[in-house]
Amino acid sequence: MLVLVVLFGVWLNSASAAKLGVVQTEGGQVEGKSHRMGLFRTVDVFKGIPFADVPGKWEKPKPHPGWSGILKAIKYRDRCLQVTLLQTKTQGSEDCLYLNIFVPQGRKLSSNLPVMVYLFGGAFLLGASNDVAILGDSLYDGKEMAERGNVIIVTVNYRVGTLGFLSSGDARLPGNYGLWDQHAAISWVRRNIEAFGGNPDNITIFGQSAGAASVSFQMLSPYSKGLFRRAISQCGVALSPWALQNNPMALTKKVARRVGCWRTNIDLMITCLKMSDPVGLTMAGKIDVLVSLLSPGVVMDLLEFSPVVDGDFIPDEPSKLFHNAAQFDYLAGVNSMDGHFFAGVDEHHGWTFTYTSHWGSAPEQAVVKKTVADIETDFLFLVPTQIALQLHANNSSGAHTYSYLFNMKTRIPGFPHWVEAEHAEDLQYVFGKPFATPLVYFPRHRDLSGYMIAYWTNFAKTGDPSKGDSRVPVPWPAFTKYHHPYLTINHKITKSSVSYDLRSDYVTYWTKTYSSLPTIKREEEEE
Known part of the structure; x- marks a missing residue:
């Protein structure tokens, strides 16, 4: 019996999954760690590989000088300098331009795999490539998605907040530094991923919320031509009203005031800002959440830091740049309750008749609350996404x-029965959390996670979410110039999950009726 056990152990060892070991990159050699995922299946994980040098303050990222010896890529690096969630202090570092790579392996070394590069969300103010640990693993841990979808997952850091997106609106402080970081990371992946078993000609970028809008901006930038092949936006596009700063100088003056750099001479003010302490600058970029919640306002006042039309990376208004995205396959959507979280922030008046016409004389409180959530979802997420899909289809070559x-019922405890998918609730399923931490999920959650990983990774492989190695519950028809099908994603996907013309009456309302109403322009903060 002992001999059999020994022989079985020897066989198991010799027949175990392949490992990459030391990999040669343009900067030097890196070595990750192999994680067993099942019999003959592992995922090689490389954490904290630099894709650029430590960035200068409000400068574009520069190439990394490289290193000697073997870089042990086994630990996540610091997030980029940012305020904490409660905004009482800062966390992170200026030395933050690192990425993480997850490579699935079978008995033979993987080669020519599709590559998926993830851009995190966080209002362009917070976030990291290894954000929000759930029971020990990062929310964006790519092992499950890589292994189940047989793709390489890459997660990247980029600058956020004051250091990532402050802009004077002209050449003195052009902005979009976080977008340049993302571009540098995707470019590094294209140049180096072959050594990890990836196909540099089949890169998909995907992201959620501010990361989804970032994906959209990357598609629209002329600098992305030929850089990647496909893109996925989950709950955010460049056309979202919160995704673009329209008056960056007002915000720059506010930050300058907070750090003692206010000057009537703009050049002197910017010189002072450039000499200021990065931690102080980061704290100066925090949001006045309490003030905004207690006074009438809109969510765009909360999401102050975002990209700008700089005449360079983003050369024009995003709606005019979709010719640049014509060659990319594009998959985009929203969560049914994306706007619920923001419903307490905005105050709407009078113009919501389109939404309230079904209320009757004495609507239930739940109906009123759900209607407000629907208004926010449409305005901030759904309608801009539908317009982006239409523009993409119209320009597609x-x-x-x-x-x-995506409308899976919320898993957040204590919410009323009518609440479906909150903002960011899609991520746990895309990244396979119901498989990684099975004790806190039910079988229906694993079904949903399996469906989403299959559709997402099939799309990365072929440009069609229904075609690839992974079986899917129903075919997902393409959205075209004249036909607008969409897939409703939850744990029960059947043929009836395919519908047409998503909330078209409301899309028409926002794009035609509301946009033609006279607006009251708020006075921009100046002095």
Whole structure:
């Protein structure tokens, strides 16, 4: 019996999954760690590989000088300098331009795999490539998605807040530094991923919320031509009203005031800002959440830091740049309750008749609350996404377009029965958390996670979420110039999950009726 056990152990060892070991990159050699995922299946994980040098303050990222010896890539690096969630202090470092790579392995070394590069969300103010640990693992841990979808997952850091997106609106402080970081990371992946078993000609970028809008901006930038092949936006696009700063100088003056750099001469003010302490600058970029919640306002006042039209990376208004995205396959959608979280922030008046016409004389409180959540979802997420899909389909040169609505019931305890998918609730399923931490999920959550990983990774492989190695419950038809199907995603996907013309009456309302109403312009903060 002992001999059999020994022989079995020897066989198991010799037949175990392949390992990459030391990998040669442009900067030097790196070595990760192999994680067993099942019999003959592992995922090689490389954490904290630098894709650029420590960035200068409000400068574009520069190439990394490289290193000697073998870089042990086994630990996540610091997030980029940012305020904490409660905004009482800062965390992170200026030395933050690192990425993480997850490579699935079978008995033979993987080669020519599709590559998926993830851009995190966080209002362009917070976040990291290894954000929000759930029971020990990062929310964006790519092992499950890589292994189940047989793709390479890459997660990247980029600058956020004051250091990532402050802008004077002209050449003195052009802005978009966080977008340049993302571009540098995607470019590094294209140049180096072959050594990890990836196909540099089949890169998909995907992201959620501010990361989804970032994906959209990357598609629209002329600098991305030929850099990647496909893109997925989950709950955010460049056309979202919170995704673009329209008056960056007002925000720059506010930050300058907070750090003692206010000058009537703009050049002197910017010189002072450039000499200021990065931690102080980061704290100066915090949001006045309490003030905004207690006074009438809109959510755009909360999301102050975002990209700008700089005449360079973003050369024009995003709606005019979709010709640049014509070659990319595009999949985009929203969560059914994306706006619920923001419903307490905004105050709407009078113009909501389109939404209240079904109320009757004495609507229930739940109906009123859900209607407000719907208004926010449409305005901030759903309508801009539908317009982006339409513009992509209109400009497409042979590339595919796909639309979805994610409406799985919320898992947040204590919420009323009518609440479906909150903002960011899609991420746990895309990243396979119901498989990684099975004790806190039910079988229906694993079903949903399996479906989403299959659709997402099939899309990365072929440009069609229905075609690839992974079986899917139903075919997902493409969104075209004249036909607008969308897939409703939850744990029960059937043929009836495919519908047409998502909330088209409300899309028409926002794009035609509301946009033609006279607006009251708020006075921009100046002095």
